[in-house]
Amino acid sequence: MSEYTAPAPGCVLEPLDLVLFSAGGWRVGIEARRVCGAHPAPHGESVTEVAALLGLAHLAPLVPLAPLEPLEPMRPVAAADTTPGARQCLSLKHAAGVREIHVEAPVELVGLSAAAIHPLPPLLAARTHLPGLCALVFPPAADACVLLFDATVLGADA
């Protein structure tokens, strides 16, 4: 398990790099440091579906989400098909090597300020059924929030 060092009180944190993708109709994000690569998903290959891991597989999909306005320019993952719904394969860092999961395009790399990332309200944190849901992001003028997950739920290293 990686060591955690609490930030000093009052210190200004640098923007957090996140990898965003779609799963089960929702816009989802994990820390970019957990991701070591992405490529188009091979056809016919059996890879773990991320929507099932996140608990989103059987939940109603949402209207398309307005794109985030990150602090840094959005960078599509190399060679990624950005067609919404296209299958992408994310490679997550794992002690035994790399774990690959299937996600839905577009896959984006964004940097967000700490102020834009909201911890779950306590009653929501107590009652959510989604394993690993840890924060929410609210893009301006968007109809829905972006769900941030602990990448260890997807099999990444802790």
Next chain:
Amino acid sequence: MSETTLDQVLTQRRESNKDIINVDEPTVKLVIFALGEQCFAFHGERIREILAQTDVFFVPGCPSSLEGVINVRGDIESVIRPHELLHLSDNSVGSHSSILLGRGAGMSSGIRVDRVIDVVDVPQGSIQPAPATLPEHMRTLVLGVLHFQEQPVAVLDLDKMFADYARGLG
């Protein structure tokens, strides 16, 4: 000679004294609201704000009693519907519904109510202990009862409500 007797005078004086309000009696601020046809109240110090029409962001994977989250000047707060916790039927949101932003059990959250009736200061003595005839699920949630505008009002314990909700009730 006057036919008035001392007894009559004293009786009249005693009767008139009954209408004197003790201005020194402590008062309690209550936020009175309706859930369906029933009236409830929270202690005023538990309610930070009363919000009217506020956009609620749905969050998947939550019980139906957790309506979603709202953005209150940069702070994200949950919104719960207390109907199930109170064993009340939950009708669709009406145009008069509001969100009470409350604090209890060390947590804060919005609470969806069908209608805010009033915010009043009532004499502390007007709040009676909860009757023993209350349904079991209500006994631990009701701090007391009073009458307001000829309607019974149950004063709810927000600490207990939030703690129970966090434990999985409602």
